[in-house]
Amino acid sequence: MTPLTYNLWTIGCQMNEADALRAAALLESTGFRPVPHARDAGLLLLNTCVVRQQAEDKIHSRLRYVAELKQHNPGLVVALMGCLVGKNPRELDGLREQFPFVDLFLPPSNLDPLRGFLKARGYPAPAEPGDDILPPPLPDSMTGRSVVAHLPVVLGCSHACTYCVIPYRRGGERSRPSAEILAEAATLATRGIREIILLGQIVDRYGLDLPGEIHLPELLRGVAAVPGIARVRFLTSHPRWITGELIAAVASTPGLCPYFEIPVQAGSDAVLAAMRRGYTAGEYETLVAQVRAAIPRVGISTDMIVGFPGETAAQFEDSMALMRRVNPDMIRIAKYSPRPLTYSARHLPDDVPDAEKERRRVAMEAQLRAMLTVKNAPLLGQTVEILVETIEKTGRRHGRTPDYKPVFVDGSAAAPGDLIRARITWAGPFSLIAETQ
Ligand code: SF4
Secondary structure (H helix, E strand, O other), X not given: OOOOEEEEEEOOOHHHHHHHHHHHHHHHHOOOEEOOOHHHOOEEEEEEOOOOHHHHHHHHHHHHHHHHHHHHOOOOEEEEEEOXXXXXXXXXXXXXXXXXXXXXXXXXXXXXXXXXXXXXXXXXXXXXXXXXXXXXXXXXXXXXXOOEEEEEEEEOOOOOOOOOOHHHHHOOOEEOOHHHHHHHHHHHHHOOOOEEEEXXXXXXXXXXOOOOOOOHHHHHHHHHOOOOOOEEEEEOOOOOOOOHHHHHHHHHOOOEOOEEEOOOEOOOHHHHHHHOOOOOHHHHXXXXXXXXXXXXXXXXXXXEEEOOOOOOHHHHHHHHHHHHHHOOXXXXXXXXXXXXXXXXXXXXXXXXXXXXXXXXXXXHHHXXXXXXXXXXXXXXXXXXXXXXXXXEOOOOEEEEOOOOOEEEEEOXXXXXXXXXXXXXXXXXXXXXXXXXX
């Protein structure tokens, strides 16, 4: 075993994934190489998420395993990053006491402790500026290097949805300067990145906290104009902050993909009010109609929480009915779990039994599958544009349509990064198969 090997373990949202990939890129730029098993690594990087109890349980089980590894190998370096670490330095002492085998703690979206560690141990700085923002190579089952990069533009969140722990773990909203973002986008493009996904907890609010800064529509146009960048997306949106100007920018700017991630979370106005989301189900429907009227073939995905405190069976049926009316292209469904510090955990009893939450989750999943089976069927025989992202070991290409549907392509010799046109030969609820003409 060599100390210049690392193993990355990460869970959570796209922002967490972006943080983890940047940490991995930083390690690789200083000479580390990834290994698939933690037992073979000299450095373990664990990126954590505490947005649901299930995620937190997984972290604690992983940490128990890591503690055992460290017992057998005291030279093993353990770095813990992400939302379990949080932004509050006062919590670090407690974490050090709880996890004495951890060497390094990295708050969300902050790689400075890792840079400091590498410097103190004498590892070289990144070979070229920008090496530490590139996605690392793909897993062994695929070939090449990723052509899609996540680019965080707004860190943290200053909203106070009653169930959400993110503002407590990632801190208040901070937009990054546009000059820095555009420079990173240009660097990514020169290294072969073809699609950039701008990230923020409420990405639509980009720039609103920085006096004199440009806002999201202008930022998107700037990134789309970077030579070499074929596609730009942004997520996650909040229904209250999507503007007509943003919709118009997506509708009219070449390279901006027709795709919106707009979490709704519930279909009952009473539940939405208890969540303090700041809109009604009717307003959400109106917004989606406005987006669809302006952008033909737009992909809409959303999030739903089932079993929020006090959610009755009838209120859950409101969520089911809203989803039938909105007919989105994807729903990420989560069972409510109380998170420490949040308003709902402190004031609202978690009164929907887990079996009932699971029943609701399964029912919504089944409805989604049925809806998408019908929705995707007319795609059969159509020709779509695909950005080839990866090549599987079987030779099959994998990529996505502009509206973010995953497609497997047979009979293509395209390279990752190529934009190709292919005819859909099979349309399932969650993926498509196509062949080149
Ligand atoms: S908008 Fe609400 S759900 Fe989203 S990160 Fe902010 S507080 Fe959490």
